[in-house]
Amino acid sequence: MKNFLVIADKPGEPQSAFLKAKELARTSGAKIHLAAFCYEPGVDISDPEINGPLLKQRIMLELQNWWQGFIDTHAGEQSVNLEVIWQKNLYEWILASCQSHQYDLIIKTGHRSEGMFYTPTDWLLFRDAPIPVYIVAKEQFNAKKRVLVALDVLAKSADKQALNAQLLECAFRLAVQTDAELHCAYAIKVPTLLKDLDLVDPHAYAHKIMGAAQANMARLVEDYDISPDCIHIEEGEPWGAIARLAKRLHSQCLVVGSMGHKGLMGKLIGNMAEKIIHVTNTDLLVISPEVKVKIAI
Numbered sequence: 184m185k186n187f188l189v190i191a192d193k194p195g196e197p198q199s200a201f202l203k204a205k206e207l208a209r210t211s212g213a214k215i216h217l218a219a220f221c222y223e224p225g226v227d228i229s230d231p232e233i234n235g236p237l238l239k240q241r242i243m244l245e246l247q248n249w250w251q252g253f254i255d256t257h258a259g260e261q262s263v264n265l266e267v268i269w270q271k272n273l274y275e276w277i278l279a280s281c282q283s284h285q286y287d288l289i290i291k292t293g294h295r296s297e298g299m300f301y302t303p304t305d306w307l308l309f310r311d312a313p314i315p316v317y318i319v320a321k322e323q324f325n326a327k328k329r330v331l332v333a334l335d336v337l338a339k340s341a342d343k344q345a346l347n348a349q350l351l352e353c354a355f356r357l358a359v360q361t362d363a364e365l366h367c368a369y370a371i372k373v374p375t376l377l378k379d380l381d382l383v384d385p386h387a388y389a390h391k392i393m394g395a396a397q398a399n400m401a402r403l404v405e406d407y408d409i410s411p412d413c414i415h416i417e418e419g420e421p422w423g424a425i426a427r428l429a430k431r432l433h434s435q436c437l438v439v440g441s442m443g444h445k446g447l448m449g450k451l452i453g454n455m456a457e458k459i460i461h462v463t464n465t466d467l468l469v470i471s472p473e474v475k476v477k478i479a480i
Contacts, residue, residue, distance in 0.1 A: 184211065185211055185213035185214070185340075186213060186214050186215075186216060186284070186285060186286050186287055186288075187204050187208060187213050187214070187215050187216065187286045187287065187288050187289075187290055188216050188269040188277070188280065188281065188284070188286040188287065188289050189201055189204040189215050189216065189217045189218065189247065189248065189288070189289075189290045189291075190210075190218055190220075190273065190277070190286070190289070190290070190291040190292070191218060191219040191220070192292050193480065194246070194253075194320075195339050196240075196248045196292075197321070198253070198257075199320070199321055200255075200290050200291050200292045200321045201215075201217060201257070202257075202292060203317070203319045203466070204217075204290045205257070205258065205261050205442055206289075207290075207317075207347045207360070207361075208211075208261055208262075208309060208330070209261065210213070210360050210361070211231075211360060212266065212277065213288075214263075215261060215262065215264065215288070216264045216266065216284070216286070217250070217254070217263055218265065218266050218268055218276075218277075218280070218362075219247075219250050219266070219267045219268070220267075220268050220269075220270055220273055220276075221242055221245055221246045221267065221268070222269060222270060222271045223238075223242060232474060234358065239269055240434045242269075242355050243267050243269060243394065243439065245452055246267050247265070247267045248259075249266070250264060250265055255456075263377075273304050274304045274311075277289065277304075277308065277312070278311060278312070278313075278447070280442060281311070281312065281313050281314060284288065284451050286314055286316060287314060287315075288307060288315050288317055289305075289307070289312055289314060289315070289316045289317065290317045290319065291318055291319065292319045292321060293306070293319060293321065293460055294317070294336040294372075295304055297423075297437060299364075301433050303365065305318060305460060306314070309410070309441040309456045309471070310471070311317045311471045312442060312471070315468060315469065315470045316461060316468070316469045316470075317466065317468050317469075318466065318467040318469065319466055319469070320464045320465055320466050320467075321464075322464055323435070323464055323466070324433075324464060325430070325432070325433050326433055326434070326435040327433040327435065328361065328362060328363040328364060328435060329363055329364045329366055329433065329434045329435060330357050330358040330361070330363045330364070330365050330366065330387070330434065330435065330436050330437075330438065331354075331366045331367075331368060331425075331428065331429050331431050331434040331436070331437050331438065331439040332350050332351055332354035332365070332366070332368070332439075333346050333368050333369070333421070333425045333433060333437065333439045333440070333467075334350060334367055334369055334370045334400070334403060335349070335369065336396050336399040336400045336403060337392070337395065337399060338368070341412065342472045343440075343472075345472065346440045346470070346471075346472045347403060347440075348403075349444075350439070350440050350470055351367070351403065351404065351407065353438060353468065353470060354367075354438040355407055356470065357436060357438065361435065361436075363435060363436075364413060365407070365409055365413060366409075366413045366414075366415060366432060366434070367400065367403075367404055367409060367413065367414055368416070368417060368424075368425055368428055369396055369400060369415075369416055369417070370417045370418070370421040370424035370425055371388075371392060371393070371396060371416065371419075372403070372419065372420060373388045373419050374422055380395065380423070386418070390417045393416060393436055396416050397414075397416060400414055400416070401414075405421075406414060415428055415452065422458035422459050422462070423444075423458075423462070425437070425439070425459065426459050426462045427464045429463050429465050430463060430464075430465075434465050435465065435466060436465060436466040436467070436468055437459065437463060437465050437466070438440050438467070438468045438470070439452055439456045439467065439468070439469055439470075440456070440470055440472070441456040441460045441469050441470070441471045442479050456469045458477065
């Protein structure tokens with residue numbers, strides 16, 4: 184039996200993560216573990232003057248009751264295990280929980296709030312989560328039954344080639360489960376230095392390597408019976424080109440890999456998944472090379 188770890192939205196919000204988990208679980212037979220977080224910054228629960236332990240208990244009980252009522256109303260026949268957690272740092276709790284439980288997928292509503300010295304939870308999960316991360320878009324407009332997977336068909340390293348295979352297989356499973364059409368894409372990027380120094384014509388450069396990209400893509404997808412109309416070779420910065428394609432296709436979900444920059448470089452540069460989340464209103468399924476995909480999502 185498959186298990187989803189779902190990060191609950193705050194009461195009063197649309198509960199996008201829970202509803203998406205319910206939709207995916209309906210066809211996969213997965214169980215849902217719903218983690219609802221509460222924390223009151225500035226409240227010292229050890230302060231005897233405010234009876235901190237009792238205050239914490241009351242806050243958690245209130246959240247427990249709200250969510251139990253929501254589950255009773257919306258879960259239907261779906262198996263849902265509710266856990267209310269007093270925790271400020273969602274990222275640390277999620278990683279620890281994944282280590283101690285056999286979850287197969289993290290489902291969370293996406294948020295976009297980063298700064299020079301702040302890395303959001305979504306980014307941290309893209310880099311470090313030991314299982315795939317499904318980020319649910321808060322709003323989707325005119326989404327069609329299409330799953331788009333971004334592949335690096337000119338990748339030379341064994342790690343990136345293995346990641347290509349993981350991404351394609353995972354996207355295929357998701358498309359089958361949701362009765363969606365599978366689309367595959369690669370973006371030809373002109374090296375920034377060559378472009379900035381005006382050493383190459385971007386379109387001529389892209390045309391030069393188009394043949395190799397098409398041939399590699401054909402080999403990669405040959406076992407999946409994908410229509411030529413569903414193969415896309417784009418030009419431009421990968422995150423921008425893929426995001427524009429996802430919008431053009433009205434994709435319900437975009438499947439991408441995360442190679443995970445670390446430290447200060449990660450804060451300054453990010454990676455494809457972290458950039459795409461800012462410019463697309465589609466769901467995002469993120470898989471890193473270290474992740475072992477165990478599920479038919």
